[in-house]
Amino acid sequence: MPLVILSGFQAVKEGLIENSEIFSGRPVTPFYQAVAQEKGIVFSNGHTWKQQRKFGIVTMRKLGMGKKGVQSQIEEEACQLVETYAHAKGQPLDPSLPILNSVCNVICALVFGHRYSVDDEQFLKLMSSIECSVTFGGTFFHLLYEAVPWLMKHIKWPYKKAFAAVDVVLSHARKETEAHRMQLAEHDPRDFIDYYLLQMEKSKNDPTSTYDEPNLFQCISDLFVAGTDTTSATLQWGLLLMVTHPDIQEKVQKEIEDAFGSSQSIGYQDRKKVPFTFAVIHEIQRFKCILLAGNPRETVQDVTVLGSFIPKGTVIVPDVHSVVYDPKIWETPRKFNPNHFLDKDGKFVDREELLLFGAGARECPGKEMAKMELFTFFTSLLRAFTFKLPEGVTEVNSEPAKGLTMTPQHYKLCAIPRLSES
Template identity: 40%
Template sequence: MDSVFSLIGSYIDLDFKSLLLFTVVFIIAADFVKNRRPLGFPPGPWPLPVVGNMFSFDHTRTHEVLTQLAGKYGDVYSIRMGQVWLIILNGLEALKEALVTQRDSLADRPHLPLLEAITRGRGLNFTSGHMWRQQRRFALSTLRNFGFAKKSLQPVILDEFTHCAKEFRSYEGKPFNPHLVMNNAVSNIICSLVFGHRFEYSDEKFQKLLCWFGIVLHTHASIWAQLYNSFTGFMRFLPGPHQTVQQISQGVKDFIRAEIKEHKKSWDPSTQRDYIDCYLNEIQMSKGKDDNTFDEENMIICVMDLIVAGSETTSTTLRWAFLYMAKYPEIQEKVQAEIDRVIGQSRHPSMEDRANLPYTDAVIHEIQRMSNVVPLSLPHFTNRDVQLGGYTIPKGFTIIPNLTSVLFDKNEWETPFTFNPGHFLNEEGKFMKPPAFIPFSAGKRLCPGESLAKMELFLFFTSFMQHFTFSMPAGVKPVMDFLFGITLSPKEYEICAISRQE
């Protein structure tokens, strides 16, 4: 009898192993058929079944890995993240061909489930088609009416610097972390246009909001986001940073919703004070129109997009600037000498001074190049079949413009991995901007806040150099390592800001 049960047990065990083997083979075969590279598709590393290349490289240094892969597979190659193929573009020519020559074919954004869970298909940064065009047009025209990137915004920026400088001086030259102060200062510029007011550096709710932005930007470029975007049905029920991001985003929406509620209490359609007032007015005027995309939920996402885009990149660049000035004191001294000669100490800088400060301008641009704040830009999506680098990219594929490959290209820069303001100076010492300087990307999805960012960077940096000398605490060397995300931020550090007036 025992032998009979043993035989049956062996049969069941063998049958289970056969079923398991069949299932594994079937999954691999189905994955190969479904996700094989299309004919004429760019080459790339061989993907594993189901997960693709997701676990093939270090996600804390993605931009560096993608740049290295171009040496093996060429300027246009493909990798697979889960079930999604990504086309990686490297080098100036490949990016110009895609973003400028083929700009209409790559004007859309891909569908990213984690972002979709937050935005519900609304907003400015990750929408496409009519929604994107209508919201972008309204945002730019409205913000320009309130001085966006115009000379009239200079006093707002300089006034904010005064608040920031007071905060810096309060440390009396002792080490402090400039992270939240700089985020707050830069955010206040776009907030003055969107909300109609600034936030004090002691405002705990706003400080928490700024901390949230950093977490969200790093998580969206992490392995967790890749897993969620590839296996949404499964990941939706698992704990992890992808769940935290959704909770944080709800907190941001609640903050913005409270601001809108306050606006409504004193809202007068005949007196429009800021972007929210104008949007409330547009909601009323657009009711009943067939192509209307204006509603309160869309306003909340658009405001969130504007604040993140209008603050995070510039404040991060300025935090890198402090580090680079502390690392290269001789460059800092040269910048200060030029500012003292042209502006002196008796007045604030202005955008008119820029033409007379070529070395300072070159240093700002070199900080932007070396800090590489948005290393992989934002993803694009083909809305029709296109030819890129001699390969056929079908409709419906995600394109990643690797800005890192351009900003550190040895064929474009004399010393690509060395901080060298000479990259932006000609033989006569005058400022020049090489074609490979594209930190704001290019084409139809060029960063809409580029002109504002340039004004903020110049006025803030020049003012800081006019009033302070930056150095590391005694015995501490600058650490130039980064935290990878949609933005590339410096690791947390403390710095000393010594007042030059004293």
């Protein structure tokens, strides 16, 4: 298959934004064809993709505006995360699993209408399966399957665990759907599954409808896999950067304290009150870009980008690192510098060059929810704790672990309750 890499902001912008519809295809490789069968949102194309994506975006907006919408669920999980860290009483802890639990529970509340206890057997199984699905991508056996699928179909042992992990998520979605169907309230949908079941019923006589159970189950899988690992990894990098940049951590804490005191709750709607903190969150995303490359696209017709002809059916890979580390765009691209997102008066500046959620027709549908999570979790943790390295540890490994997402190596830190600092 022909492949073109878009390198530099102008190439990425002209391709993904200015020619958004032409670059809206998704190449479906042999492994992901076997896993997703072109269902759901991430790995579908054409009419199926357009219908499923539109439904996903509209439904997430509805859930966000409900009485117990997404923001309140995120705030609840942030409180649970603070409590979990507080139980360590300032002793060294690995922050990754509690973060993963909390982020995953936000998706559970959105999709299933309820959260799980962190020691619930089903929840632990679901978490393990999501992690397995994410870490398999980019491995030797994944790439081997893509290269020689006809052979790998006969050598099943390297893929048993990966396919079993996918089955766990899909079977859990199936089980939850059956439970929802038994108590479906037509005028009071509670979550993503309720809305989808109502849409299936509404569209049952429409021959063009793609609303069916296989698409529902794959949409749920897409939400979990895409919405858990990325947000979790970004928060882990954020805490690590606060440990290694105590001056910035202190400045964030002072700004939060000045804006909200010690009792007022903080929601995403309050982000304008803490421009430096908001800039720090964006700089974490830029400086520790968790994407190895942007999600691949495929051209659905011939197109010319920056004078270069690209034929229909070409795989397109946006090189996000060429954008987020470009010295022509960023003052200190290889240094952690929140001023990249502040103007001379200290006000937050949104930069179009930060393309970590994609852009154009294939932009991540969960972008707003991810932003809400990052802001709420980060401010809650920095308000409650000062993060430091364990005694005797003088440096940390800042190199990412290998994989499709650039997650931190496992590390430990101390979450010192701020009330006890004095």
